[in-house]
Amino acid sequence: MPEGVRVFYQEELERLEASALGGLDMVSTALVRTMEAVESQDVELAQVVVADDDRIDGRYLEVHQSLITLLATQSPVATDLRLISALLHVLKSIERMGDQCVNVCKVIPLTGNHAPADPEMVDLILRMGNHTKALIAQAKRAFEQRDVEMARDLVRRDDAVDELNRECFRLALEIGEDADRREWAMTMLLGARAIERIGDNAVDIGEQVAFVVTGLFREFEDASHPS
Amino acid sequence: MLTEQAPKISVRPEFRSSPSPETKEKVFEMKGIDVLYSGVAAVKDISMDVGRNDVTALIGPSGCGKSTLLRCLNRMNDLIPTAEVRGELLYRGEDLYGPGVDPVQVRKLIGMVFQKPNPFPKSIYDNVAFGPRILGRKQGLDETVEKALRGAALWDEVKDRLEDNAFGLSGGQQQRLCIARCIAVEPDVILMDEPCSALDPISTGKIEDLMIELKDEFSIVIVTHNMQQAARVSDRTAFLMVELDAEDHNRWGRLVEYDATEKIFTNPADKRTEDYVSGKVG
Numbered sequence: 001m002p003e004g005v006r007v008f009y010q011e012e013l014e015r016l017e018a019s020a021l022g023g024l025d026m027v028s029t030a031l032v033r034t035m036e037a038v039e040s041q042d043v044e045l046a047q048v049v050v051a052d053d054d055r056i057d058g059r060y061l062e063v064h065q066s067l068i069t070l071l072a073t074q075s076p077v078a079t080d081l082r083l084i085s086a087l088l089h090v091l092k093s094i095e096r097m098g099d100q101c102v103n104v105c106k107v108i109p110l111t112g113n114h115a116p117a118d119p120e121m122v123d124l125i126l127r128m129g130n131h132t133k134a135l136i137a138q139a140k141r142a143f144e145q146r147d148v149e150m151a152r153d154l155v156r157r158d159d160a161v162d163e164l165n166r167e168c169f170r171l172a173l174e175i176g177e178d179a180d181r182r183e184w185a186m187t188m189l190l191g192a193r194a195i196e197r198i199g200d201n202a203v204d205i206g207e208q209v210a211f212v213v214t215g216l217f218r219e220f221e222d223a224s225h226p227s
Numbered sequence: 228m229l230t231e232q233a234p235k236i237s238v239r240p241e242f243r244s245s246p247s248p249e250t251k252e253k254v255f256e257m258k259g260i261d262v263l264y265s266g267v268a269a270v271k272d273i274s275m276d277v278g279r280n281d282v283t284a285l286i287g288p289s290g291c292g293k294s295t296l297l298r299c300l301n302r303m304n305d306l307i308p309t310a311e312v313r314g315e316l317l318y319r320g321e322d323l324y325g326p327g328v329d330p331v332q333v334r335k336l337i338g339m340v341f342q343k344p345n346p347f348p349k350s351i352y353d354n355v356a357f358g359p360r361i362l363g364r365k366q367g368l369d370e371t372v373e374k375a376l377r378g379a380a381l382w383d384e385v386k387d388r389l390e391d392n393a394f395g396l397s398g399g400q401q402q403r404l405c406i407a408r409c410i411a412v413e414p415d416v417i418l419m420d421e422p423c424s425a426l427d428p429i430s431t432g433k434i435e436d437l438m439i440e441l442k443d444e445f446s447i448v449i450v451t452h453n454m455q456q457a458a459r460v461s462d463r464t465a466f467l468m469v470e471l472d473a474e475d476h477n478r479w480g481r482l483v484e485y486d487a488t489e490k491i492f493t494n495p496a497d498k499r500t501e502d503y504v505s506g507k508v509g
Contacts, residue, residue, distance in 0.1 A: 077505055078504055078505050081493060082494070
């Protein structure tokens with residue numbers, strides 16, 4: 001419970017932060033279901049993930065509107081202003097992460113219930129999913145604890161996701177001559193790419209952690225000028 | 228420069244201000260300023276510079292010495308018999324409190340606009356012409372009055388009723404009239420002590436727009452309780468805070484942080500500034 005003056009405002013800001021970061025739990029749930037749907041080629045479960053994305057979008061709209069109201073009515077400055085700015089970015093990342101889960105789930109029906117799945121590639125995608133789930137949890141923890149080091153560490157962990165994505169690509173190239181298998185592999189590559197983007201969104205959230213703490217916005221890694 | 232015989236300071240060339248006092252020309256340099264009333268400190272050890280053509284805001288809770296400090300800048304505290312100023316206060320490199328400095332000349336160069344509009348019970352014209360007349364100006368008064376009223380963004384509203392009593396103007400118009408009266412004597416610096424606290428938002432907006440226009444020609448120091456006003460109009464912001472002695476008997480103001488306004492309101496260096504501008508302490 002905040003102490004001092006402007007208690008309502010401080011409570012509202014804390015509530016909105018918790019609500020925004022709660023969106024990461026919703027994304028994590030969507031990702032777990034997405035991986036399950038990929039593993040078992042479960043078209044129904046994939047459709048549940050697509051339908052449930054409305055909840056993530058709803059959270060985005062609700063918290064976004066409340067943050068705009070706080071900006072309009074409370075004139076936040078300094079750390080509060082940085083926090084609100086960061087939360088607006090985080091919300092956008094969460095909304096995108098939810099959409100990426102939807103992107104994966106939408107390609108699952110395309111491969112059919114009895115897809116010529118390559119177990120090695122499925123395993124790679126599931127590992128990407130597990131890594132990405134851990135990234136989402138770490139991004140949330142880093143934000144809650146305002147831990148810049150933990151936020152920076154997201155880059156290292158995201159590199160592992162990127163590497164698995166590249167392995168997926170290599171496997172797809174070597175999948176063989178069978179047209180159905182090649183089509184399946186190409187479709188799953190789209191899914192792998194979507195999961196890889198979720199990892200990037202987690203790193204984006206980490207960058208917002210650094211902004212809230214330091215007041216300086218810097219990309220941890222510049223995609224156009226990689227180190 | 229500050230004595231009667233000194234030549235009038237010429238109007239500054241076009242110069243857009245930027246928040247970098249270390250490199251830009253200074254109008255005021257304060258070094259270890261203490262102000263005491265009856266031997267009791269009201270502000271202690273204030274050291275800061277005020278840049279030319281900047282709007283510099285002084286913010287802080289009630290009793291932190293903002294107005295006291297502002298009044299030092301044109302020797303208004305001289306009018307209080309028990310007031311004493313210690314330390315070094317340079318105006319354009321000259322000691323403002325040095326021997327031979329004429330306080331009247333100081334107040335001509337460094338004008339002040341107060342919290343409550345205080346027009347004289349005279350016509351609009353006579354209010355603006357008052358200062359130039361005192362200074363012995365007889366020629367070109369009409370032009371001076373028009374120029375000052377235009378400078379205060381009031382001309383279009385009063386040009387057809389210059390002989391009307393100033394008390395017939397609205398509060399916002401009266402305050403702009405006081406600004407016109409201030410700039411009619413072509414000062415170098417304008418000090419403003421909560422100039423919008425008695426005004427509605429529209430009049431406040433007009434005065435704020437005016438400040439931004441006036442800083443092309445003048446340097447402005449403003450005391451305000453309105454955080455957003457400081458954020459909107461100033462280039463640099465100084466945050467003062469009240470300090471108490473161990474027995475809680477005496478309290479005085481001290482400068483906590485002085486930086487570019489953007490920095491103060493987005494990423495202040497001191498936790499006390501952060502708490503104050505965020506409204507978390509009074």
